[in-house]
Amino acid sequence: MVYLFFQQRALQPMYQASQSFHNLQLLDNSHKCAKYSPMRRNGKTKPVEFSEVDYPQVEYQRRQQFWDPIRLALFTLAIVAIIGIAIGIVTHFVVEDDRSFYYLASFKVTNIKYKENYGMKSSREFIERSHQIERMMSRIFRRSSGGGRFIKSHVIRLSPDEQGMNILMVLMFRYPSTDSAEQIKKRIERILYQSLKTKQLPLTINKSSFTLTSIDSKKMRNLLNSRCGIRMTSSNMPLPASSSTERIVQGRETAMEGEWPWQASLQLIGSGHQCGASLISNTWLLTAAHCFRKNKDPSQWIVTFGTTITPPAVQRSLGKIILHENYHRETNENDIALAQLTTRVEFSNIVQRVCLPDSSIKLPPKTSVFVTGFGSIVDDGPTQNKLRQARVETISTDVCNRKDVYDGLITSGMLCAGFMEGKVDACKGDSGGPLVYDNHDIWYLVGIVSWGQSCALPKKPGVYTRVTQYREWIASKTGI
Structure with a gap:
């Protein structure tokens, strides 16, 4: 009989076996190529040695040039100009280094009626309406001449108004540090007012109700703390799964605090x-x-x-x-x-909460999701001190339950993610960690690293606890 052994991804005691080097064999003395034994694992090969070749030295005849005073003066001026331009460029990037600017925007929308569920930030109504408003802001600024300066926006609150609904949101920009907050504020207002004149926006904004206030990073963080799933960093998305030879299995180290x-x-x-x-x-x-x-x-x-x-x-x-x-x-x-x-944590750039998904959310197969953890990068390997991340894709339960995959072991409370060809996966020590999904810069916890057969094997993707299946259980224990 053949038995399949499934292992939990919790960290087990690990011992490192000493490894011995195999003797190098010379194949061709004329090329001096080195070969190492293919049976050695995780060994370091010695550099390949190459013989030195003497190249003939070619002497070039120098040409004498005649410089009259006028030509010499023009040449000197040109050199000075080039040096001046170079210094200016360096000064621009050193002195005028970009920094973040934050603004609190408040305005009234008159073509949408307020709903009671807008007061609940975890409700589908609030999330969908917030995404619409944030997309609108993104289009406004990215279409402008200074669109590259816009980072992102987040709706903080939706509140009722007799004529429709009041919106409070944070806007984030990157501008040279030499610019003042007041100067940038005027540019932002000019862009917004020009957009309001076109009357091509999905929301009807009362121009007279619009206010823009400069705030510092601490105030911005306090405002965003009321929202979940927000990364306080402008870092890029994680690399594609195929872009690295390392792994979480096959991931990369997280680039910066706050990712x-x-x-x-x-x-x-x-x-x-x-x-x-x-x-x-x-x-x-x-x-x-x-x-x-x-x-x-x-x-x-x-x-x-x-x-x-x-x-x-x-x-x-x-x-x-x-x-x-x-x-x-x-x-x-x-x-x-x-x-x-035992003691609550204070939210900051480094510590934030992730959003819990609505129980009705269903991710279609091949949806990009991201897994992170400190687990081993090889089966039975050591814990990693640096957090690692990898992109994987959701796999349907039907595919995951095929006889050649997990043969019916996947239940409704489980979610498969990875790739059928293997290579990218969570591993031992990543257990309990997050599998998250990005929905318009808001991150949702859709899975918990649970189990799998070994790590990153073909047709053996990672299996995660499906969080949507347990929303009521979580709420019953925590009130969240």
């Missing part, structure tokens, strides 16, 4: 990193139930935030651990757990 601010590391005191987790409020984490198989005592756990485990950006202790009542170790069903911090 994945909801990522946490669950660590057993004395044993180090065990699992990942996702921050869903300033006190609650969502993770996998199997992470607590060995130890369910919250006093034995700590949680860290930031792009490195050591040193951590923020550290907290656990006060409570809640496993799903129907978690089954044998089938990996209901592999979900909550962990509560």
Whole structure:
């Protein structure tokens, strides 16, 4: 009989085996090419040696040129001009380095009636209306001559008005540091007023109601803290899955603080990193139930935030651990757990909460999603100190349940993601970590790293706990 062994992606004790080098064999002395044994794994090859070739030295005859005073003066002026231009360019990039500017925009929309659900930031109505407004702002500024200066916008609040609805939102820009906030404000207002004159916008804005106020980064963060799933960084999207030879499996190190601010590391005191987790409020984490198989005592756990485990950006202790009542170790069903911090975290550029999706959200196959974690980059490898990230794609349950894939083991509470050819995947130590989806710059937690057969094998994609299936369970325990 043939048995398939499925392994959890929780970190197991790991030992590194010493490796010996194989002797190099010379194949052709005339070319001096080195060959190493194909049986060696993870060894470092010695540089290939090449013989030096003497090249003939060619002497060129120098031509004497006659410089009269006029030509010499013109040449000197040209050199001075070139040097001056070069200094100007360097000064522009050094002295006039760009920095971020933040503005609070308030205005009234008269062609939309306010709905009660607009007051709930997690409601579908608020999310859809906010996306419409943010898309409109993006089109306005990106079509303007200074469109490259616009970063993004976020709706903070929708409130009722007799004539329609009031909108409060944050606008973010990048301008030279030598510009003043007041100068930039006038440019922004000019662009907005010109757009209002065209009357081609999907929303009818009352021009007299429009106000724009400059705010600092601290005020901006406080305003955005009322929103979930926001990355406080202008960094680019993660690299495509095929762009790197390294892996989370096959991912890359996160570029900067704030790219994945909801990522946490669950660590057993004395044993180090065990699992990942996702921050869903300033006190609650969502993770996998199997992470607590060995130890369910919250006093034995700590949680860290930031792009490195050591040193951590923020550290907290656990006060409570809640496993799903129907978690089954044998089938990996209901592999979900909550962990509560003893002390709340303050949201910042580095620490933010991710959004929980509405229970009705369904991602079609081949939707791009992103997995992050501190787990091994090879099967049974060591924990990574630096946070890693990778792009994967959702795979339908029907495909994942095929006989040559997982042969019916995928239940309604599970979500497959990866690639059928393998190569890109989560691995041991990534368990409990987030699988997130971007919807107009708002990030939603759609999966929790759960299990899989080995790491990154063909036809064995990663299996995640499907978060939408457990929205009511999460709400019943946390109120979120």
